[in-house]
Amino acid sequence: MKYTNAKQILPERLLAEIQHYIQGESLYIPKQAQAYRKWGSLSGGRQALDRRNDAIRQAFRHQSSIEQLAEDYFLSVDTIKRIVYAKQK
Template sequence: MKYTNAKKILPEKLIMEIQQYVQGETIYIPKQEKEFHHWGSLSGGRQWLDHRNAAIKEAFKNNHNSIEQLAKDYFLSVETIKRIVYSGNK
């Protein structure tokens, strides 16, 4: 997140209006919801993790691997594997 001086981008009238509510502090103005993208949705990272987690759940469900073995196979902690296999989503 980068910071920009309001005087560089906002009209003076709007700055004066904002100053009625806050002065000399940093405020965060979020993107409009239509501009928001969930983490990994553009890079494919989320899809990759969902696929990996599904494979872990499937291996555990079919008794192919213990939690400890899955942790070793996927280079994850035992607690992370537990969170994946016992989660109810997807």
């Protein structure tokens, strides 16, 4: 997380008001709700994991064992179980 000196960016009146409530401590200011993006939405990581998980479910439906899938995808048996037994959206 990047820290910015409030004195450098906030108007003096706003800084004085914030100092009324908190002084010399770190203050986290969250993004506005519309600014949030889900994990992996920009990089494509989420889509890649979804495709991988779909392939794992498909292979499981076609009689691949959980142990074999764990070996094929370099994942733990518990992770494979979580993927194949999870309720679909």
